[in-house]
Amino acid sequence: MTDSLTTDVLICGAGPAGLTLAIDLARRGVAFRLIDKAERPFQGSRGKGIQPRSLEVFEDLGVLAPMRAAGGPYPPVRNYGPDGTFEETAIGEGATPSPAEPYAAPLMLPQFLTETILRQRLAELDHAPEYGAELAGIDQDAEGVTATLTDGRAIHARWLVGADGGRSFVRHALNIDFPGKTMPGQAMVADTRLTGLSREAWHVFGTRETAQVSFCPLAGTDLFQIQGHAPADGEAGLTPEGLNALIRERTGRDDIVVQAVFWASVYGLNARLAERYRVGRVLLAGDAAHIHPPTGGQGLNTSIQDAYNLGWKLAAVLARAPERLIDTYEAERRPIAAGVLGLSTDLLAKAMTRDGMKRGREARQLDLGYQGSTLSMDLGRTPTLSAGDRAPDAPGHDPSGAPLRLFECLKGPHWTLLTYEAETPLAPRDGLMVVRIGADLIDDARHFRGAYGAKAGDLFLIRPDGYLAAVARADDAPALEAYLANVGL
Ligand SMILES: Cc1cc2nc3c(=O)[nH]c(=O)nc-3n(C[C@H](O)[C@H](O)[C@H](O)COP(=O)(O)OP(=O)(O)OC[C@H]3O[C@@H](n4cnc5c(N)ncnc54)[C@H](O)[C@@H]3O)c2cc1C
Structure with missing residues (x-):
C-alpha cells in the first residue's frame, strides 16, 4: 500500500515533546501530522515533575489551568532511618513565587495526565495524534523528506521532527552518534x-x-x-x-x-547527548536528542522546551524566514541539554546520599537562556537583563484598572516589542505586537521597572518563546528592522 500524503511537518512521536510541538504548530496554522507507533496513549507516570519554566510554557500554550487543577504540589520527602524514625525535607528550597517568577515550585502531575491534557488542547485546535503509525524509513532531498511507515504508507513532508524517545528510530536512521x-x-x-x-x-x-x-x-x-x-x-x-x-x-x-x-x-x-540535532530537513527533539537519569525531574521539561524553541522557528521558515533560522535550534538547545545532563547526573550522585531529593533553583530551569545565541542581539543591556535572558513576568493593570500580567500580553504566537516611556520606532507588521508599558500595561507597583531594570526610552524585543531578543533604544531601529526581516517579520 502506498499513499502519498503531503504535509509541512511530520512529527514522529506523540510524547510530551511531540505533543507540545504539535500544539504550537496548530495554533500557528502550520500543516502537520503527528504519528506514534503505539496503538494507544501511554499510561505510565514516568516524568511527574513539571518545573516552573515549563509551567510558564504551558501557560502560553493554554494548558496550565487544567494541569494545575489535575496535579498538585510535591509533598515533603520523608527519609526513614533503620530504626523507623524519620526526617522530612522540602523538595524545593526557598521556592517562593514573586512578581517576576509566578511559578516557583514544581507541579506534580503524572506523565499520562500531562499527555492527556496536551491531547485535549490539541483536539481543541482540531488535531489528534495518529496511533498505530510506525516510522520505518526516511529519505530526504533538498526539498523535503519521504517517510515510510511499517504498513507501507509514505508521507511526504517539508520537515520531519524525530520526537521518538530515547531509542529514537530517527536518530539511528540518520546515523547520529549518541555518546555519554x-x-x-x-x-x-x-x-x-x-x-x-x-x-x-x-x-x-x-x-x-x-x-x-x-x-x-x-x-x-x-x-x-x-x-x-x-x-x-x-x-x-x-x-x-x-x-x-x-x-x-x-x-x-x-x-x-x-x-x-x-x-x-x-x-x-543513561546520560547521553546526540552529536547533532539536525541533518538536512530532519531534526531531533526531546529524549531522542538527550536522555537523562530521572533524578531532578529534568528530562520531560527539557523535551517540552526543545519543542517550544523549535515550533516558532519551523513556522517562520515555512512562511518566509531564511532557512538558517533552523540552525539556531541546535545552537540554542544542545548546550542547554548538555548542562542539564550534568545537573541530572550530579543529582543522581546526591540521590545515593541522605540529601537525595532536594532540588535547588537550577532544577527549576528559570535561569536558562540563550545568551550568546545569534538570535540574541547585543545592542545594549539594563542593570538586570541582557539579550538571551528569559523575559520576566510583571503584574500591573490595564487602562480600566483590571489586573493584567505581562505574561498575558506575551501569550500567543507573536513577537512583542515592549516600549518603556518611548514610542515604537518600528513600522507595524503582522506577527509583532507592541505593548506600551505605562499605557497598555500600567506598572503602578513598578514590578516591570524593577524586573527589567528599565529607564525612559528603553525598548525590549521579546521572542515568541519568551526570551529577550534585544534591549534597544529608538536609534537602534535599523538594526531591529534588519533582525525582524531575518526572522520572517
Ligand atoms: C521513572 C522515570 C521518571 C522520570 N521522571 C521525570 C521527572 O520527574 N521529570 C522529567 O522532566 N522527566 C522525567 N522522566 C523523563 C521523561 O519521562 C522523558 O524525558 C519524556 O517522556 C521525554 O518525552 P519525549 O516526548 O521526548 O519522548 P517519549 O515520551 O519517550 O515519547 C516518544 C514517543 O515516540 C513514539 N515512537 C517511538 N518510535 C517511533 C517510531 N518509529 N514511529 C512512531 N512513533 C514512535 C513512542 O511510542 C512514544 O510515544 C522520567 C522518566 C522515567 C523513566
Whole structure:
C-alpha cells in the first residue's frame, strides 16, 4: 500500500515533546501530522515533575489551568532511618513565587495526565495524534523528506521532527552518534495502589543505592509511584507479590502492601547527548536528542522546551524566514541539554546520599537562556537583563484598572516589542505586537521597572518563546528592522 500524503511537518512521536510541538504548530496554522507507533496513549507516570519554566510554557500554550487543577504540589520527602524514625525535607528550597517568577515550585502531575491534557488542547485546535503509525524509513532531498511507515504508507513532508524517545528510530536512521554514559545497575518504576503509607509524604527507605525504595503519592490519582533499584528478576519481579517481598526486605515493614500494579518498568540509567540535532530537513527533539537519569525531574521539561524553541522557528521558515533560522535550534538547545545532563547526573550522585531529593533553583530551569545565541542581539543591556535572558513576568493593570500580567500580553504566537516611556520606532507588521508599558500595561507597583531594570526610552524585543531578543533604544531601529526581516517579520 502506498499513499502519498503531503504535509509541512511530520512529527514522529506523540510524547510530551511531540505533543507540545504539535500544539504550537496548530495554533500557528502550520500543516502537520503527528504519528506514534503505539496503538494507544501511554499510561505510565514516568516524568511527574513539571518545573516552573515549563509551567510558564504551558501557560502560553493554554494548558496550565487544567494541569494545575489535575496535579498538585510535591509533598515533603520523608527519609526513614533503620530504626523507623524519620526526617522530612522540602523538595524545593526557598521556592517562593514573586512578581517576576509566578511559578516557583514544581507541579506534580503524572506523565499520562500531562499527555492527556496536551491531547485535549490539541483536539481543541482540531488535531489528534495518529496511533498505530510506525516510522520505518526516511529519505530526504533538498526539498523535503519521504517517510515510510511499517504498513507501507509514505508521507511526504517539508520537515520531519524525530520526537521518538530515547531509542529514537530517527536518530539511528540518520546515523547520529549518541555518546555519554550508562550508569551501572537498573532502576524500576511502578504505579501501584497500596495500603500502609500516608499520602502526606514521599516515603524513602534505605540509603544504599541497591537497597533503596521510595513511595511517592502521585498527585491527581490514588496511586503511589514506587521507585528504586530494580529487583534481581527484572520486570518479572514487578507483580504485587514480587514488590511486596522487595518492600519487606528493603523497609523491614510488613504493613506496606501493594494491592495492584497499573504500570511498571525496569530501565537503565543513561546520560547521553546526540552529536547533532539536525541533518538536512530532519531534526531531533526531546529524549531522542538527550536522555537523562530521572533524578531532578529534568528530562520531560527539557523535551517540552526543545519543542517550544523549535515550533516558532519551523513556522517562520515555512512562511518566509531564511532557512538558517533552523540552525539556531541546535545552537540554542544542545548546550542547554548538555548542562542539564550534568545537573541530572550530579543529582543522581546526591540521590545515593541522605540529601537525595532536594532540588535547588537550577532544577527549576528559570535561569536558562540563550545568551550568546545569534538570535540574541547585543545592542545594549539594563542593570538586570541582557539579550538571551528569559523575559520576566510583571503584574500591573490595564487602562480600566483590571489586573493584567505581562505574561498575558506575551501569550500567543507573536513577537512583542515592549516600549518603556518611548514610542515604537518600528513600522507595524503582522506577527509583532507592541505593548506600551505605562499605557497598555500600567506598572503602578513598578514590578516591570524593577524586573527589567528599565529607564525612559528603553525598548525590549521579546521572542515568541519568551526570551529577550534585544534591549534597544529608538536609534537602534535599523538594526531591529534588519533582525525582524531575518526572522520572517
Ligand atoms: C521513572 C522515570 C521518571 C522520570 N521522571 C521525570 C521527572 O520527574 N521529570 C522529567 O522532566 N522527566 C522525567 N522522566 C523523563 C521523561 O519521562 C522523558 O524525558 C519524556 O517522556 C521525554 O518525552 P519525549 O516526548 O521526548 O519522548 P517519549 O515520551 O519517550 O515519547 C516518544 C514517543 O515516540 C513514539 N515512537 C517511538 N518510535 C517511533 C517510531 N518509529 N514511529 C512512531 N512513533 C514512535 C513512542 O511510542 C512514544 O510515544 C522520567 C522518566 C522515567 C523513566
